[in-house]
Amino acid sequence: MTDVKMLPKDFLAGMKELLGKEYDQYIKSYEEEWKPGLRVNTLKLSPEEFLEFSPWKLSPVPWTKNGFYYDSQDRPSRHPAYFAGLYYLQEPSAMTPAAMLPVEPGDKVLDVCAAPGGKSTELAAKLKGEGLLVSNDISYSRARALLKNLELTGAANIAVVSEDPEKLAEVWPEFFDKILVDAPCSGEGMFRRDDDMVKDWTSRGPEYYSPIQRRILEQAVAMLKPGGMLLYSTCTFSRLEDEDNVNFLLESHPEMELVPFNLASVPGSADGIGLNGCMRLFPHRMKGEGHFLALLRKKSEGSKKIPTPVGHPAKPGERHPNRAESRKIQGKKSSASEDTGLRELEAFLRSCRISWEKERMFIHQEHVYYLPCGLETGLPLRFLRTGLLIGELKKGRFEPSQALAMALRIEKYPVVLNLSEEDERVARYLKGETISLLPEEGPIKGWCLVAYRGFPLGWAKGNNMTLKNKYYPGWRLQ
Structure with a gap:
């Protein structure tokens, strides 16, 4: 736990002004143990099914039906159920953004700042294998951790990208039905449990992050379909990073409108400060850390004219999503060794009790991918994954992937x-x-x-x- 005496004086002064009479309660919350949480992966099982064999004493997180608190002395990251992808370990307040974005199966969804993947894994679960989830992080190393968590979850209809949001907006104008921007921030809401966030605040506070957040939000608006919804969230208390950014977006983009939250859906939550309809989470009001959320909709009329996408459907021999040569499983001459591997691959696919769509199957550098519906090929982006990695052709042999194992159900093999x-x-x-x-x-x-x-x-x-x-x-x- 962070010692209150170590908190920056400027931060404390700002919180006193922000909270008024509740300030002393907030300071007292630093004496309490923070509660860790896990979120059941509903791609694989229901919360009720998980509770039937969970070895831990769990209590529900009120704002999401598949979230639970567990005792900090337990070690769920060492349990076989964790390796089976049955749950994701996540701070309970951090469960709210994905819970509050109304994703439906079949949507095209973008998580702009997705690493390490807690929110993306829940968005994937809400899609139920239908539609498309694009999960992006500008840091390639963080995007690798994001990919691992999505594959562990068993998500197949994904694309994992590592790009600046501006580059994404060039490729996908007005493309997505739902967008989540859980923006990089000064992290004031995490001070209670993370000393490093306190240290970083002194060198990079709200004034540093606010312009970055506004630029990301502007790119997100450009990628949102008319009628689509955008959820903006941070784990900070600063009005500069929270309500001020939402006001900026509403003023600079009249096609956007705020969709007020029902605060009763998150017990203990508070309204926005200076902007009604947002949601604030404070550790002295609930069992969780600090968070801010705002839900916005792009009006169907009056949307700005945006250029056509850069990408286009590829023909055989054109470029694969990750800018390298690919080929479909059939229709290309290959060596005897390759033929053996392709025969093994096709025999393996036939053995699975799955109706594969062959036109969605691509081979790139001996890796076999099953592309999601809605993902065009030929896009000039840095992809870490395009869809489900089926496996690899190795020296004339086919070897199925770990990602495929996690995405399968046992009755399918x-x-x-x-x-x-x-x-x-x-x-x-x-x-x-x-x-x-x-x-x-x-x-x-x-x-x-x-x-x-x-x-x-x-x-x-x-x-x-x-x-x-x-x-x-x-x-x-x-």
Whole structure:
């Protein structure tokens, strides 16, 4: 916990002016333990199903039906259910932005500042595998962590990008139905639990971040369809970064209008300060840290004329979404080694109980992708992932990916080793060790999907009564 005495005097003076009579309660909240949370991944199971076998004492987060508080002494990041992607560890107040953006299956959704992925994983769950989720972070290293969390969740209809929002707006004008801007900020709402945020504030406070936030918001407006909705959020208390930015957007973009929140949906929340209809979360009013939210809609009429998109549907031989040569599975001459790998790939795809659309399947640098509906090819952007990575063609062989394992349901693949919670082989598999089969389980030849309580963990390669471990090395239990 952060010591109040370490907080900058200018920050404390600003909070006293902002909160008035509630200031002393806010200061007292620094004496309380912050409550960690987890959010159940509804792409895989319902909150009720998760609670049936959860080993921890959980209590509900009031503002999202799949969010729960857990005791700080518990270690859910070490549990097999975490590796099966059944939940995401997230600070409870940070669950509100994705919860309050009304995403529907089939929407085209953009998360502009998405890393490390807490909000994107919930947006993916709300899409239920339909539509398109573009998750962006300007930092390539942070975007890699974002990709891992989306793949762990089992999200397939995704594109992960690392670009400046201005570049995105050139490619996708008036393209998205819903946009989330959880902007980089001075982090005042996280001071209670993160000393580093306090240190950063002294060198880069609200005056530094406000212009950055306004530029991102302007680009987001350009990418929003008429009738679409934009949710702006920060984890800071500064009016300069919060209500002032919303006012700026409303004044500079008359096509945008504020959609007032129902504050009763988030018990303990407060209205905007100087701008009614926004939402503020304070740690002295609820079990969570500080957050600000504003929901805006682009009016259907009066939208500014925007240039046509840069991208266009690619023809065979044109450029793939990540600017490199690609080919469809069929229709191109290849070597004998490649032919063997392609035959293995097609046999594998046939074995899955899935109706694949072949026109959405692309191969790039021996990686096989299944592109989401609505994602055009030939876009000049830096992609880390375009859709679902099916697998890789290696030296004339096909090897399915970790991402595919996480996106599958066990009934969709014919060969499954489903391990119980008591089975010590679960931990051994997650550590990358070879697994032995019991007499009633084998023999197994070829690819086997290893699962925990019916939820996939990853792949193994069967050789009669043993399984060679193919769990992704970068994800292994340490």
